[in-house]
Amino acid sequence: MSSHTLSVKRLTAPEIRARKGKTPLVCLTAYTTPVAEILDEACDILLVGDSLGMVVHGLPSTIGVTMEMMILHGQAVMRGAKKAFVVIDMPFGSYESSPEQAFQNAVRLLKETGAQAVKVESGPTVHETIAYLTQRGIPVMGHVGLRPQAVNVDGGFKAKGRTAKERDIALQEARDSAQAGAFAIVVEGVAADLAGIITAEVDVPTIGIGASSQCDGQILVTDDMLGLFDWSPKFVRRYASLREQIREAALSYARDVASRDFPAQQETYFTK
Template sequence: MSVQGTKRRLSPKDVRSLKGERPIVSLTAYTTPIAKLLDPHVDFILVGDSLGMVVYGLDSTVGVTVEMMIAHGQAVMRGSQRACVVVDLPFGSYQESKEQAFNTAARILKETGCAAVKIEGGAEMAETVAFLSSRGIPVLGHVGLMPQLVNTTGGYRSLGRSEAEQEKIRRDAVAIDEAGAFAIVIEGTVEPLAREISDLVQAPTIGIGASPACDGQILVSDDMLGIFNDFKPRFVKHFANLAPEISAAVEAYATDVKARVFPGIEHTFQLKG
């Protein structure tokens, strides 16, 4: 199925149907202008809780609130027309019970107009994924490295290097797949395992620090654009290097302002006649 030329907004079902057809393209966005730039080129936009670090300068995603996700979800919806938009459920807003997850997810869908939510977790979250999916809320799963669990896993590191880790991630992916997730993010997982899981599950896999054999790929837009050029994980490729360009532009602006070169008369409003 080809969905590149469609006029309508893509749905989670459209994204799922791409497994075996072509690689799925995804990036994160948190603002209207960036969403507008991504929209023609991606299949789905993730309003990720990574906004906690990217936008707010937090040390992790743990401090992100539902209100933050709604505000940025609304901004991304305003800037996009064709991409499927998925919004993360932040830490503490869904783990307590499947009912809590439904209430949070329903609120986010209602207030943003997005198509789906993302939930981190494996077998322990399968019942919740099934509960939401059966009640009209499409779910993007997330296994492997889970940033919301950074306080219990000892930091950000690749997983799947031991048999025990491999078995857990494999079991998690199968459980989320069987629970009805329309797609599954695999993050920070050794390549052979991510490749194996992509063949094992029915849902398309979306890799980030995983495998080129995943059914799609996702990156944080600010990483891909080289806005944070002092932070480059192994799995990130800079498709642009905007940080020095932005810095140079600001320096030029400051120089012109100090020299009274900007604004020029052409940048001002004059009386007519």
């Protein structure tokens, strides 16, 4: 039997959509090949999020992320992921002006990375873009609630759904996204009751981030979950403390170099 026959089958958009109301979807962000390879075993979905602008490149928000950055990291993730369904964020400015602009950029993202779907943040006309893309063969994941790309309009990263108007907007945008053809919807930074209502109202899986366990799945920024930053949002549970472990490893290395304990004999080449 050839190695191709034994290869793992990658999850598909219809399979993700079919998980509505069933075993919760496990999702994390990925930006590099080795991390994608590690996460692939545990995850149903890997998101190449535009959060990479802040997490990897140290930008103050996601606004400065470019198509070229998304493509570079998308290619890296696809080299490491074998099983998980890979979604790539459309960066700010790449889809808002028209459905035609969105289609051209989505095609480029999928062609140049090999990712299986794109994600767009919600807005008054985004459902029209979702419909335009899905009708042309591009799977789309929606995103309602807190919108990182709207940080300048909102005045910061603020939770949504605390007023009646915000609740109505988030719910309607979720409905519109599902009706337009989105196969799943990220619900970010909303109260538990609103997350429950959205999940009950739409017929596609909801993936929560700061939106309670009532959603059909969960996603976190991997670097937050691994404890690589001093601060993380309220909704993050730290499953590791890698920042401190990396710091201690670097200090141990520095001590060994300074004392000439590294490299030792077993780490040194000798003439035969």
